[in-house]
Amino acid sequence: MPFTANRAFKKAPVLFASAEGMHYKTPEGRSVLDGTSGLWCVNAGHARQPILAAVRQQLAELDYAPGFQTGHPQAFAAARAVAARMPAGLDRIFFANSGSEAVDSALKIALAYHRADGQAQRTRLIGRERGYHGVGFGGISVGGLGANRQAFSGNLLPSVDHLPHTYDAERQRHSRGQPAWGAHLADELERRIALHGAHTIAAVIVEPVAGSAGVLVPPAGYLARLREITRRHGILLIFDEVITGFGRLGAPTASAYFDVTPDLITLAKGISNAVVPAGAVAVRREIHDTILDAAPDGAIEFAHGYTYSGHPLAAAAIQATLALYDEEELYARAGMLATDFELAVHRLDDAPHVQDVRNLGLMAGIDLAPRDGEPGARGRAVFQGCFERGVLVRYTGDTIALSPPLIAEPGQIEEIVRTLRSVLDGLA
Ligand code: PMP
Numbered sequence: 001m002p003f004t005a006n007r008a009f010k011k012a013p014v015l016f017a018s019a020e021g022m023h024y025k026t027p028e029g030r031s032v033l034d035g036t037s038g039l040w041c042v043n044a045g046h047a048r049q050p051i052l053a054a055v056r057q058q059l060a061e062l063d064y065a066p067g068f069q070t071g072h073p074q075a076f077a078a079a080r081a082v083a084a085r086m087p088a089g090l091d092r093i094f095f096a097n098s099g100s101e102a103v104d105s106a107l108k109i110a111l112a113y114h115r116a117d118g119q120a121q122r123t124r125l126i127g128r129e130r131g132y133h134g135v136g137f138g139g140i141s142v143g144g145l146g147a148n149r150q151a152f153s154g155n156l157l158p159s160v161d162h163l164p165h166t167y168d169a170e171r172q173r174h175s176r177g178q179p180a181w182g183a184h185l186a187d188e189l190e191r192r193i194a195l196h197g198a199h200t201i202a203a204v205i206v207e208p209v210a211g212s213a214g215v216l217v218p219p220a221g222y223l224a225r226l227r228e229i230t231r232r233h234g235i236l237l238i239f240d241e242v243i244t245g246f247g248r249l250g251a252p253t254a255s256a257y258f259d260v261t262p263d264l265i266t267l268a269k270g271i272s273n274a275v276v277p278a279g280a281v282a283v284r285r286e287i288h289d290t291i292l293d294a295a296p297d298g299a300i301e302f303a304h305g306y307t308y309s310g311h312p313l314a315a316a317a318i319q320a321t322l323a324l325y326d327e328e329e330l331y332a333r334a335g336m337l338a339t340d341f342e343l344a345v346h347r348l349d350d351a352p353h354v355q356d357v358r359n360l361g362l363m364a365g366i367d368l369a370p371r372d373g374e375p376g377a378r379g380r381a382v383f384q385g386c387f388e389r390g391v392l393v394r395y396t397g398d399t400i401a402l403s404p405p406l407i408a409e410p411g412q413i414e415e416i417v418r419t420l421r422s423v424l425d426g427l428a
Contacts, residue, residue: 008380012384014387015027016032019034019042019046019047020045020046020047021045021046021047021407022034022045022046022404022405022407022408022409022412023046024046024392030390031390032387032390032391032392033390033391033392033412033415033416034046034392034404034405035386035391035392035393035394035402035403035404035416036392036393036394036401036402036403036404037270037403037404037405038274039269039274039394040211040242040243040248040269040270040363040403041268041269041270041273041274042270042273042274042405043246043247043248043269043270043273043325043330043405043406044273044321044324044325044328044330044405044406044407045405045406045407046405048273048275048324050320050323050324051272051273051275051317051320051321051324052275053320054316054317054319054320055275055276055313055316055317055320057316058074058312058313058315058316059313061312062074062312063312063313064311064312065312066307067095067305067306067307067308067309067310067311068305068307071310072310072312072315074310074312074315074316074319075095075309075310075312075315077315077319078093078095078310078314078315078316078318078319079093079095079280079310081318081319081322081323082267082271082280082282082318082322083282085246085252085253085322086252086253086255086265086282087253087255087256087261087265088261089261089284089285089286090261090262090263090264090265090282090283090284090285091282091285092282092283092284092285092287092288093280093281093282093283094109094280094281094283094309095278095279095280095306095309095310095311095314095315096268096278096279096280096281096306096309097277097278097279097306097308097309097311097314098134098268098277098278098279099133099134099240099242099266099267099268099269099279100133100134100135100136100139100279101134101136101279101306102134102242102266102267102268102279102280102281103133103134103136103138103139103142103205103240103242103266104134104136104137104138104139105266105279105281105304106203106205106238106240106264106266106281107125107138107142107203107205107238108138108302108304109264109281109283109287109291109302110125110202110203110236110238110263110264111123111202112291112302112304113236113287113290113291114202114236115294116290116291116293116294116295117290117294119199119234121199121200122199122200122201122202122234122235123159123200123202124159124160124161124196124200124201124202125138125141125142125157125159125160125161125201125202125203125204125205126142126160126161126162126163126189126192126201126203126204126205126235127141127142127143127144127160127161127162127163127204127205127206128144128162128163128164128165128205128206128207128210129144129162129163129164129165130144130145130165130167130210130213130216131143131144131145131162131165131205131206131207131210131213131240132144132145132148132207132210132211132212132213133205133207133240133266134242135148137152137155137156137157138157140152140156141156141157141160142157142160142162142205144162144165144213145212145213159200161192161196163185163186163188163189163192163204163206164185164188165210165213165216166179166182166185166210166216166218166219166222167216168181168182169355169356169367172219172356172358173355173356174346174349174356174357174358175217175358176342176346176359177217177342177359177360178217178218178219178220178360179217179219179220180219180220181219182218182219182222183219183220183221183222183225184225185219185222186222186223186225186226186229187225187229189204189226189229189230190229193229193233193235198233198234198235201233201235202235202236203235203236203237203238203263203264204226204230204235204236204237204238205238205239205240206223206226206238206239206240207239207240207241207242207243207244208223208239208240208241208244208254208255208257208258208260209243209244209248209249209254209360209361209363211242211243211244211363211401211403212243212396213396214358214365214367214396214397214399214401215358215359215360215363215364215365215399215401216358216365217358217359217360218258223258223260224258224259224260226260227260227261227262236262236263236264236287237262237263237264238262238263238264238265238266239253239254239255239262239264239265239266240266241253241254241255241265241266241267242266242267242268242269242279243269243363243403244257244361245265245267245268245269245270245271246267246269246270246271246321246322246325246331247270247325247330247331247334247406248270248334248361248362248363248403248406249334249335249338249360249361249362249363250331250332250334250335250336250338250361250362251331251335252331253265257361263283263284263287264281264282264283264284264287265281265282266279266280266281267279267280267281267282268280270321271318271321271322272314272317272318272321273317273321273324275317275321276311276313276314276316276317277314278311278314278317278318280318325406328407330406330407331406333406333407334361334362334406335361337362337406337408337410337413338359338360338361338362340410340413341359341362341364341404341413342359344413344414344416344417345357345359345364345366345402345417346359347417347421348366348417348420348421348424351420351421351424351425352424352425352427353368353369353378353424353427354366354367354368354369354424355367355368355369362403362404362406362408363401363402363403364401364402364403365399365400365401365402366399366400366401366402366420367398367399368382368398368399368400368424369398370397370398371428375397375398376395376397376398377398378398378427379395379396379397379398379399379400380395381423381427382395382400382420382423382424382427383395383400385423385426385427386419386420386423389419389422389423390419391415391416391419391420393416393420400420402416404416
């Protein structure tokens with residue numbers, strides 16, 4: 001199983017047999033409130049009929065058509081639907097099937113762009129400590145989670161550097177929304193540029209809000225500073241919005257939320273409400289045009305792609321999902337709910353074992369003090385305790401992450417937090 005303690009799972013399997021709206025059902029028929037939107041992806045809740053109907057209809061019409069040398073109208077319609085929700089100018093879309101594929105595609109697009117622009121020496125990629133960008137070799141190379149890299153350390157991409165992460169427990173503990181301290185950490189990029197030379201650097205990739213590392217919220221002003229420095233040095237800025245895309249912060253993108261426009265945005269998860277695996281890269285038009293214009297007529301301009309890029313079922317799911325988000329005004333709803341959510345999660349500030357609570361939009365990270373000699377044991381115990389009481393939370397090590405669907409009712413947010421509190425109160 002992926003990212004799972006397989007032997008431990010066998011002893012205490014957690015299984016879901018069905019799902020609807022805000023709830024999973026176990027094979028025994030027990031209802032479990034989804035406090036994590038699956039894996040940060042089921043933004044509109046489970047089994048939403050308009051999406052299922054669109055996928056069923058697509059299945060009846062066209063199961064598959066190759067995206068190499070042929071195409072089908074739904075892929076283009078899906079691309080237009082995605083582009084319409086991106087910041088102005090990022091209106092060229094490349095489809096993949098996952099976040100990891102979207103990330104590796106974006107890194108390749110960045111390299112292809114500089115090559116096409118006559119700057120083939122710009123190959124260096126800069127990620128960030130504690131960043132998560134999926135599990136492709138590109139993604140783990142720019143990623144900054146040691147556990148995901150070290151087993152493969154002999155074969156990571158060369159010419160990668162990392163900025164420091166932005167979390168400082170002493171200065172940011174129990175921040176509500178963006179921490180005030182830390183914007184200056186973006187200036188580390190200037191030091192990397194001084195070291196390597198801007199002419200060697202292709203792109204900087206960051207998650208606007210680092211999700212998998214435990215919801216690390218960017219300090220106020222940090223992302224704008226990264227944008228200013230990258231622009232000044234001709235370095236592309238990639239926002240990995242696999243989690244933040246499509247409503248998690250109460251806006252279509254984190255870029256819109258923070259009012260910082262990168263050159264490329266990676267997307268997955270909420271793009272299809274997780275009904276069909278899908279991922280995408282949104283690219284500034286000039287990048288697309290430069291790559292196309294550099295190739296001779298009739299040549300393949302970008303030698304990259306997946307058998308299932310723009311798959312008809314994904315294309316149908318994407319269109320129906322994005323339409324549903326608009327129809328139900330789910331981004332605005334998430335934005336409003338975020339206020340209740342912030343108040344609720346910070347009621348855990350003084351709960352037993354809690355070291356820090358952080359939040360932005362409908363994302364929260366709760367750090368627990370590790371049990372002596374047993375790192376991760378408390379996180380796992382809280383996960384198990386919540387599951388037994390009918391609430392799904394996520395844990396990575398001793399950090400609990402919450403990311404409820406955008407359709408959550410305030411009472412359900414309360415239920416998640418109340419359950420967490422009672423589990424923490426009873427925990428050794
Ligand atoms: N980037 C980010 C920011 C993510 O959060 C994730 C998944 N959690 C990925 C990339 C990888 O996505 P996938 O698991 O679909 O490959």
